[in-house]
C-alpha cells in the first residue's frame with residue numbers, strides 16, 4: 081500500500097497492492113488523482129440530461145442533442161451519424177510527436193461529427209439519452225426496454241407507465257416517485273420497495289400489498305403507519321385521505337421523509353447475494369470494493385453503475401459484459417478498453433470518444449466499425465501496434481498517459497453534466513480550474529401564464545396543457561404534456577409544483593450518496609444478545625453525523641425478518 085497526493089484536490093489517497101496488480105496487468109501507470117477526483121473527472125464528461133434543440137450539420141433537420149447550439153462541434157442527428165453519408169476515416173490525421181496528445185485530440189474532436197445523443201432503436205422517444213429499445217419515453221435518461229416512461233432516470237428491464245422515478249431495476253409498472261425499487265406495481269412514493277403492489281409512502285418493504293406510510297415490512301398486507309389492520313379498516317383509513325389534493329400530498333410527503341429519517345431501520349448498505357464485497361446497492365457481486373449500483377460484478381473497484389462487469393476499475397455507467405477496462409464513462413459491451421467516453425461494442429480501444437463496433441483504436445473520435453486506426457487514420461496491424469506504442473511512450477513523457485481525458489477538453493460544460501449534480505461547483509470554481517461553463521442552458525423564466533394551480537387533479541382540465549407554470553423551487557418555467565396529464569388523472573395525482581429537474585433533484589437527495597464512511601451499528605436492542613450497543617463496525621453509505629437508525633446486517637435481520 082502506498083500513499084500519494086492527489087494532483088487535483090491535494091488530499092492524500094492510498095493505492096493498494098491489488099490496485100498496483102491491476103495497473104500492471106493492463107500496463108498503465110498508477111493514477112495521480114484520488115478516487116473521488118477521478119470520478120469527478122468522469123462526471124465532467126457526462127451530459128446525461130441537459131438537452132437542446134439544434135440542427136443536424138448534415139441533413140439540417142432539427143434534432144434533440146446534448147450539445148448546445150453554440151458548441152463548436154459538428155453534430156449529426158442519429159440517423160445521419162449512423163448512416164453512410166460520411167466517413168470517419170476521412171478525418172484521419174497524423175500524430176505530431178512535438179505536441180501533447182490531448183491538445184491534438186481536442187483538434188480532432190472539433191473536426192469529426194458527433195452523435196447528437198445516445199438513443200437507439202426507440203419509437204417516439206426523442207427526448208431520451210443513454211437509452212435504447214424504448215417506446216413513448218419522454219425526458220428520461222438511462223432507460224432501456226421501457227414504455228410510457230416520463231421524467232425518470234435509470235429505468236431497466238421492461239418497465240412501463242412510470243413517472244418521476246429514479247433507479248427502477250426491473251419491471252416497474254404504474255409507478256410514481258419510486259426510488260431504488262424493483263418489480264412493483266401501482267406504487268407511489270417508495271424507497272427500497274420490492275415485489276409489491278399498491279404501496280404508498282413506504283420504506284424498505286418486500287412482497288407487500290396495500291400498505292401505507294410504513295417501513296421494514298415483509299410479506300404484509302393492510303399495514304397502515306406500521307399497524308396491522310383488517311382489510312376493511314385499512315380501506316376506511318385510506319379513504320380519509322384525499323390523494324388527489326396537493327395539500328394532502330405535501331403533508332404525506334413530509335411525513336414519509338420523517339418516517340425514513342427517524343422511524344425506519346436502515347441496513348448499513350444495500351448488498352444482496354454478494355460475497356466479499358464492499359459498496360452500496362450491489363447485487364450478486366463477488367470481490368467488489370468501493371462500488372455503487374453494481375449488478376453481477378466480479379473483481380472490481382470504484383465502479384459507479386455497472387451491470388455485468390468483471391476485472392475493471394474506475395468505471396462510470398459501463399457494463400453488460402465488460403472486462404479489463406479502466407477509466408471509462410458511458411460505455412457498453414466493451415472489453416480491454418481504457419480511457420474511453422461513449423464507446424459501445426468495442427474491443428481493445430484506448431483514448432477514444434464515441435467509437436462504436438470497433439477494434440484496436442487509439443485516439444479516435446466517432447469511428448464506426450473501424451479497425452487499426454489512430455487519430456481516425458487507418459494503418460496496417462503492424463504499423464498500428466508500433467505507432468500506438470510510440471504514442472504511449474510520448475504520453476508518458478508528457479505525463480498524459482494513465483489519466484482519463486481532462487475536463488478542459490470535455491465536449492460538454494461542467495454545469496450540463498452529472499458533475500453538477502453529484503459534486504456541484506460554482507461558475508467561478510469551475511472556470512478557475514480551467515473547466516468550461518455553459519451560460520445558455522435550456523429553459524425560460526418569467527413566462528408563466530398560471531400562478532395558482534388547482535389543488536385537486538379532478539379540478540384540472542385539458543386547458544392546463546396550454547399553460548406555462550413556474551417552478552416553486554428554481555422559478556424555471558415548465559409545462560404539462562398530454563401523457564403526463566393522463567397519468568395524473570388515472571393515478572389520482574395532483575399537478576406537481578416543481579419543474580422536472582427539481583423533482584429529479586428531490587429524489588436524488590433522498591438517495592444515499594455514492595460514498596462510503598466507516599461507521600458502527602446503532603442498535604441497542606437488548607433481545608439481540610449484545611450487551612449495550614452493538615459493536616459491529618462497517619463501511620456504510622450513511623455519514624457519521626446522520627441520525628437514521630443504521631444497523632449491521634445481523635441486527636437489521638433480527639428486527640426486520
Ligand SMILES: [Zn+2]
Pocket residue numbers: 086087088089090091113114115116117118
Ligand atoms: Zn483528489
Ligand SMILES: [Zn+2]
Pocket residue numbers: 136137138139140141156157158159160161
Ligand atoms: Zn441529420
Ligand SMILES: [Zn+2]
Pocket residue numbers: 551552553554555556578579580581582583
Ligand atoms: Zn425547478
Ligand SMILES: [Zn+2]
Pocket residue numbers: 601602603614615616631632633634635636
Ligand atoms: Zn448490530
Ligand SMILES: [Zn+2]
Pocket residue numbers: 603604605608610614634635
Ligand atoms: Zn442489535
